[in-house]
Amino acid sequence: xxxxxxxxxxxxxxxxxxxxxxxxxxxxxxxxxxxxxxxxxxxxxxxxxxxxxxxxxxxxxxxxxxxxxxxxxxxxxxxxxxxxxxxxxxxxxxxxxxxxxxxxxxxxxxxxxxxxxxxxxxxxxxxxxxxxxxxxxxxxxxxxxxxxxxxxxxxxxxxxxxxxxxxxxxxxxxxxxxxxxxxxxxxxxxxxxxxxxxxxxxxxxxxxxxxxxxxxxxxxxxxxxxxxxxxxxxxxxxxxxxxxxxxxxxxxxxxxxxxxxxxxxxxxxxxxxxxxxxxxxxxxxxxxxxxxxxxxxxxxxxxxxxxxxxxxxxxxxxxxxxxxxxxxxxxxxxxxxxxxxxxxxxxxxxxxxxxxxxxxxxxxxxxxxxxxxxxxxxxxxxxxxxxxxxxxxxxxxxxxxxxxxxxxxxxxxxxxxxxxxxxxxxxxxxxxxxxxxxxx
Numbered sequence: 001x002x003x004x005x006x007x008x009x010x011x012x013x014x015x016x017x018x019x020x021x022x023x024x025x026x027x028x029x030x031x032x033x034x035x036x037x038x039x040x041x042x043x044x045x046x047x048x049x050x051x052x053x054x055x056x057x058x059x060x061x062x063x064x065x066x067x068x069x070x071x072x073x074x075x076x077x078x079x080x081x082x083x084x085x086x087x088x089x090x091x092x093x094x095x096x097x098x099x100x101x102x103x104x105x106x107x108x109x110x111x112x113x114x115x116x117x118x119x120x121x122x123x124x125x126x127x128x129x130x131x132x133x134x135x136x137x138x139x140x141x142x143x144x145x146x147x148x149x150x151x152x153x154x155x156x157x158x159x160x161x162x163x164x165x166x167x168x169x170x171x172x173x174x175x176x177x178x179x180x181x182x183x184x185x186x187x188x189x190x191x192x193x194x195x196x197x198x199x200x201x202x203x204x205x206x207x208x209x210x211x212x213x214x215x216x217x218x219x220x221x222x223x224x225x226x227x228x229x230x231x232x233x234x235x236x237x238x239x240x241x242x243x244x245x246x247x248x249x250x251x252x253x254x255x256x257x258x259x260x261x262x263x264x265x266x267x268x269x270x271x272x273x274x275x276x277x278x279x280x281x282x283x284x285x286x287x288x289x290x291x292x293x294x295x296x297x298x299x300x301x302x303x304x305x306x307x308x309x310x311x312x313x314x315x316x317x318x319x320x321x322x323x324x325x326x327x328x329x330x331x332x333x334x335x336x337x338x339x340x341x342x343x344x345x346x347x348x349x350x351x352x353x354x355x356x357x358x359x360x361x362x363x364x365x366x367x368x369x370x371x372x373x374x375x376x377x378x379x380x381x382x383x384x385x386x387x388x389x390x391x392x393x394x395x396x397x398x399x400x401x402x403x404x405x406x407x408x409x410x411x412x413x414x415x416x417x418x419x420x421x422x423x424x425x426x427x428x429x430x431x432x433x434x435x436x437x438x439x440x
Contacts, residue, residue, distance in 0.1 A: 074153070082113070085152060085342050086153070089337070095342070099212060099246070109122075109123070116140055118139075119135055126189055131183065131184040133169070133184070144168070164186065168182070193215045193246075194222055202233060204237070205237045208239070211243075211247050219253070223236075223257060234420070235290045238316070239294045240294060248265075248329070255280060257285050259280040260283065262351060264305065265309060265350065267346040274345045291317070295363060297322065300325075305356075308350035319365040320366070320367055321366060323360035329348060330343065372414065
């Protein structure tokens with residue numbers, strides 16, 4: 001009797017899915033060939049109810065029916081892809097908090113790969129970043145508990161905790177002889193997603209650590225501030241390394257700020273509502289000032305949207321290493337009672353139609369991270385050291401120009417600056433070329 005009642009309720013629940021636009025329902029109905037193709041798999045549903053009842057009656061410890069059903073819903077999404085998950089009330093609240101830039105935890109963006117939890121990127125200045133967690137690390141144990149085969153959301157739940165509490169992660173890292181044990185102290189994560197500065201007179205730097213609600217406005221404000229500096233801005237570096245992504249509208253706003261119109265990204269999915277094109281409104285805030293974008297294996301999702309758009313529009317040179325390759329769109333569908341489903345509904349494509357998924361953005365110039373060591377030069381005698389040497393024609397000695405900061409410890413940033421200088425030098429030479437005159 002109980003099974004029969006549950007089976008009927010389950011069938012109704014499966015039919016009454018999350019709200020979808022009426023136009024989508026009609027379009028989907030038109031694509032269906034026969035009524036038979038829409039029928040529920042009754043045999044599998046009967047099997048499900050049998051397993052449910054066996055667990056409910058015979059499992060060694062009593063489990064509430066609501067918990068079993070919630071686990072079943074989570075299981076529906078578990079095997080789809082690493083990014084589709086069921087969000088209970090706590091998870092949904094934390095997702096909303098992360099979009100605003102303040103939440104509790106370690107400050108990690110993670111996914112699953114080969115049954116393990118993979119670090120996509122640590123957030124700048126987060127407890128995880130300070131403890132030494134790096135993009136590409138595999139978390140295999142949390143406080144001694146193996147996480148292999150664990151759902152991403154369950155692993156995230158284990159990583160979360162109260163501010164001030166510690167957690168020990170066992171990490172596999174490429175190039176290391178064995179696993180590393182790293183202890184991290186949890187904290188409230190307050191992320192300022194956009195930071196900017198002048199790294200050398202005339203050359204600006206903007207770091208975008210993730211894409212939040214305010215990131216677009218913060219980025220535009222940073223550009224306006226850099227433009228007011230003296231001397232005039234000659235070039236800009238946008239650093240998207242280890243940026244795990246975030247909100248698509250924020251990434252579109254950032255690309256729009258330096259594009260003079262055109263498509264930024266478009267998406268394709270099964271439902272008509274998943275097929276969207278995001279376009280730049282026009283009006284490049286930098287008016288063509290050369291840009292270099294830095295990416296690496298920790299640059300994912302929204303970061304790849306920005307890099308791909310600027311690359312396809314030939315607005316920036318992309319340097320660094322190949323990005324992560326997360327080119328899928330997740331839609332958060334509220335289910336009521338403060339719960340939701342985060343479901344992959346579409347794929348991203350760059351303006352030129354390139355799919356980001358599992359491929360990522362390949363830089364125009366590949367620059368692997370490396371250590372720069374300056375040679376110690378012997379003191380050499382120069383003309384200026386000779387007694388009685390002639391002075392410069394203007395009678396003044398020009399001093400060497402000093403950098404505002406030493407960036408040689410970051411070879412990718414160092415190379416980005418050199419590339420910008422190359423653009424500036426080339427522009428000067430082209431503009432100073434004499435006009436060719438035809439002989440008559």
